[in-house]
Amino acid sequence: MYEELSYTVLNAQYATSFPNDTIQTGPALVRVNLQVANKSTDQVSVIYYDVARLILPGVVKPVAPTNVHLSTGPKPGTSEVGWIDFPVSKGVTLSTLKLQLGSQLLNEASLVIPFSGAYDPNHFAPKTYPQNLTIYYDFAGNILVYHLTSVNALYAYKGTQAAVGQQFYVFNFSVDNNNGVMVSPGYGFDYIRLNIYGYNTPPVDNTLPHGFNAGAQGVKGRVVYKGPAGMKSLNFAFLVQVAQGQYSYTVYLS
Numbered sequence: 032m033y034e035e036l037s038y039t040v041l042n043a044q045y046a047t048s049f050p051n052d053t054i055q056t057g058p059a060l061v062r063v064n065l066q067v068a069n070k071s072t073d074q075v076s077v078i079y080y081d082v083a084r085l086i087l088p089g090v091v092k093p094v095a096p097t098n099v100h101l102s103t104g105p106k107p108g109t110s111e112v113g114w115i116d117f118p119v120s121k122g123v124t125l126s127t128l129k130l131q132l133g134s135q136l137l138n139e140a141s142l143v144i145p146f147s148g149a150y151d152p153n154h155f156a157p158k159t160y161p162q163n164l165t166i167y168y169d170f171a172g173n174i175l176v177y178h179l180t181s182v183n184a185l186y187a188y189k190g191t192q193a194a195v196g197q198q199f200y201v202f203n204f205s206v207d208n209n210n211g212v213m214v215s216p217g218y219g220f221d222y223i224r225l226n227i228y229g230y231n232t233p234p235v236d237n238t239l240p241h242g243f244n245a246g247a248q249g250v251k252g253r254v255v256y257k258g259p260a261g262m263k264s265l266n267f268a269f270l271v272q273v274a275q276g277q278y279s280y281t282v283y284l285s
Contacts, residue, residue: 032155033082033132033142034075035187036105039066041112043125043146049116054098057118061085063130067101068110075190076104081136085117086129086143093131094118139192140260155186160284168269168278170216175243176207182265182282188236188255198260199235200225202267206250208243215242216272219254226266226279227258 032038041064049060063085069075079101084093094117101113126147133141142155159181166177183201186193193199202223208214216222219237226232239252258265263284268277 032157032186034077034190034192035069035071035073036075036077037068037070038132038142038144039068040064040130040144040146041066043128045119045123045125047121051100052098052116054116055118056097057120059119059121059123060097061117061119061123061125061128062114063117064112064114065101066110066112067105069105069107071190072107073189074104074107077101078103079115082132082134082139083115084131084135085119086131087119087123088127133192137192138194140186140195140197157186158184158284160184160282162282164280164282166269166278166280168216169271170214171273173208173210173212173214175214175216176209177269178205178207179203179282180205182284184262184284186260193257193260196260197257198262200256200258200262200265202254202256204239204252204254206239206243206247206252208245208247208250210245212245213242217241219252222270222272223254224268224270224277225256225258226268231268231270231277232256232258 044062047059079099083096086093096115097118098116128146130144131141133139161181162179164179168175181203185199188199218241219239224231234254234256236255266281268279270277
């Protein structure tokens, strides 16, 4: 998985040239044939000339591609097959090579696929941790009931790859307003925080509405944060908005 896309290396080929690649800067080429599937609901943009690299043994700097036959924006729910060509010296051994996907300029967590040997294909796969936490949030004298149903730990969110050592944590809520009036605590940006190393961190994305209609039940939304990768417990807080203070909670990812 990279940028929410699922990559499968179908095979790798070595040749001094390929008839359908007239862009060649070295004495030989390695062609990596790939299947790319966008199983998400997001439009993802990938600039392969920036993020794709071939790692050769004994070569410090990974090799950038010279030609790409893949779309830059695979649509949600689609799959395609294409190739990336890399310039190499003559006589390279394919089994010693690795394909790397990830922008070094943006310090992204890189996906590295070896052409032989051990490999964990699920390392970047999204993980979902069911939760059963009910939170009673008092806003201006009206109680809203938040049900935390699950937390997702992701290496990519909405087509953006996490930075090295980071992950996205998605809190999925269902909210009930048992009051006879509309209650408007604001968006999740305003009052829900993830506590990281003692500091309250605001969300990077939110789909909870600004207000909840009188009697509304099961209103779904998510609040998304960036944090250190591999966290096993998450401390978060609902801020008291009409005075100082907060309500603190802990959930476990196991």
